Amino acid sequence: MxxxxxxxxxxxxxxxxxxLRASDKEGLACPKCGKSRLAPQLSTFAAHAGADNSQAAMPQCPSAGCCPHGGTCGMN
Ligand SMILES: [Zn+2]
Structure with missing residues (x-):
């Protein structure tokens, strides 16, 4: 997941x-202050999920592990 x-x-x-969708990343804001200057970090759990076939259904960065944007550049 x-x-x-x-x-x-x-x-x-x-x-x-x-x-769940690329559109879920849009309009993200901090739950505390409401600002949208967020630094994405790829969780270990998400990195694990990349090992199974779930990655085929997701618009992922082709360089998943080493993407300088933390794998979120698939949001384009
Ligand atoms: Zn904040």
Missing amino acids: PIYEYVCEDCGTKFEKLV
Whole structure:
């Protein structure tokens, strides 16, 4: 299951977001301060999910593990 971790760059709040579609990543905001300056971090759980065939159904970065954007560049 694609769960992404984000860290708010304004207040430092860390939270997780379940992303089922690429559109789920749009309009994300910090649950504490409401700002949208978020630093995405690929969770270990999401990295695990990439090992099975679930990755075929997801618009993933082709360089999954080493993407400088944390694998979120598939949001284009
Ligand atoms: Zn915040």
